[in-house]
Amino acid sequence: MSDGAGQEPIRVCFPFVGDDVGGSHISALKLIQNLDRSRVEPVLVLQEPTGPLATFLQRQGQPFTGLPLSKTLPAKGTSLGDIANYLTTTLPCMLRFIREQRFDIVHTNDGRTHVNWGIAARLAGARLVWHHRGDPDAKGANVLGPLIADRMVTVSRFSRPKHPIRSLNGRLSVIHSPFDHPSAIPDRAAAKAALLDELGLEPGTRVLSFIGGLIERKRPLLFIDIIERFAREYPQIPIVGCVFGISPAGSQDFEAAAMARCAERGLGRTVRLMGFRSPIEPFLAATDVLVVPAVGEPFGRTLIEAMFLGTPVVATDHGGNPEAIENGRTGFLVAPEDTGGFMQPLWRLLSDPLLWTRISQTARDQAFVSYGTDRHVESVTEIYEGVLHSPSRHRPGA
Template sequence: MPPITILYPFAGDTGLGGSHVSVLSLITGLDPDRYRAKILLHRQPGIVGEYIGDLGLSFEVAEDLPLMRTPNYPRDGDVGVARYLMSLSRQMVREIRRLDPQIVHTNEGRIHTNWVIPTRMAGRKHLWHHRQDPRAFGINKLAPLFTNQIVSVSHFSHPARPVRPVEGRFTVVRSPFDFSSDIPDKEESRSKLLSELGLPEETLLLGWFGTLVDRKKPVRFVEAVAEIARAMPGRPVHGLLFGSVDEADPTQKQLCLSRAAELGITENIHMMGFRHPLAGYMAAVDIYLVTAINEPFGRTLIESMHLGTPVIATAHGGNPEAIVDGKNGFLVEAENPAAFVGPTLRLASDPQLYDRIVRTARNEAHQKYGRERHISQMTEIYDKLARRSGT
């Protein structure tokens, strides 16, 4: 039996996010005798293409294939709805027929919106891998009508108000994590980071990881650092934001810096930018503060649990599906920076609690979120879709 061919289209003009890391981890783990992956990037390779190349995967760049402009993801070079309907959708149909996949697997907002209808027009199966807000337009209006399968990273992100029922087509599959690599030495990583920033050994390092977008609430992180610093006057407290600026929401970096200035903690906030690999930095910080709301299932949250950095997260989105308050991390009220103070003080003052949280979190992460389990679940879905298409 010939292998099942799966097309993975990506935008080439975005930053590297958790959705890219997750699906590319899946692709590298597919059995090549059973599955053939074809990766297509719109217009340019970008950071995503660089990462794909680093993984040893091949890809094509469709330089003359723009994307339809969507309200949440406007980019230079995108086209309007009229052009999409009149010509671009048909161009995508031709690309699908040229590449000849049985399945088109999309993984990010505007890629879902652009590819789901052409996939159905081309007579192929579409898999909508949902990692976003359950209230999003596409998952409620387009996916219920046109996709063959919705795979979501959490129960939280089930479509809130689908135009038609999705039961029977909705499956939760947790993101894949490769826990086989060596864990960076925490003390060594911490010392390097302190040296880079010129900070004393006793500094409490609070980390934030993610693309700088409003949903992830980086400004709330700055405010939480200010609250914690006020509660710990005898110890230096510094907040480090790791992540790239999103072109669709370019104001967040300046908003963070402006808020830090207003709160008088400019010297305590560090915009670290995009760093890869990230594991050493995630291991280096003392505590990871997850301020996001409507986050279906944050990849960095699980990575932090694996790397031995305790997590304090908002009790919102998919976070409560991973964190049990006081057992493998802490949950706090969303949109309330002061709520992070109590758990931070407990972790900073009680080494035994800190170590217990770290051990429990790592054990649970390894049990629930291993890469092989994810690959097994996804290939089962691929097999079912391919059988439905007559493969």
């Protein structure tokens, strides 16, 4: 345990459920892997130590600690029975763990860990850093977070809580997610040839991709509608729409819905469900245009990763997208929920090589200037050091 004066590294707990893998996990992992161990000692904790996230972390060579918890509060729809089980079974276990591990800070990153670990951190005497990566109207970020968080971090200006029950003045920071600058850009021609070969398509086929978790706000079904409409309006341009991603555990099954929509509309060869792929860079490099129909997306990782690789982006003018894309210069922004709005930017990029090259290079240059891991890590580390110097509560293990 650190005394906040730099004598020992600050011990930070990063808890996750572990039943899925998404952008928040990747961002948190990049932070964890790049923290200066002389200043911060991170400990990644999984409630499901044999789940999908554990498998992902093992492939990344990232150690973690397992803490199976059978009765946790859901992020939404909490019942009296859930609360009773949490208070009598789960909470005492978490309090013991936080105190025995002598954590200075608990850094939560998603709805379920905000609720469960945030309360435990507060009661155990550890400081709480609440990393909000979601909807600005989210109940937790507007009600529970302002009450119990020592500091709140949001990934974009858009995702700042709209109606916090208690002022967050002096406790809220906007810090964009960490991005590693690619050391090498995949060979686009080779990557595309490999993808088209896998799909059994002709070499001249243009690739439009959707990359991300299959959840409502990312609008995977709208992507299918966009591909269908473009193929109908511009039959002279052969395209394939690739959906990279899966539905997170416990969420609506958009994979089944996507398959049903494709079958219903005869899009079996035009739209392909590719599942979860890692690393994603070769597939981003194989993509001619990344299509981002999301609404309310706080700050999508894939959008910035595409910019780093020089893959042009057409995205909705909503959420955190306008904070990343300058319309007509580093990509294109279109009205949300409107398939027609995507048509002209897609046509222009696929039919004008000079425009494609200009957008590609400008976006890539901008990404290298604006985004990086070092800046993110230093900003978060300063928050850790700051909360330990602020007026203290009871310290864990004291």
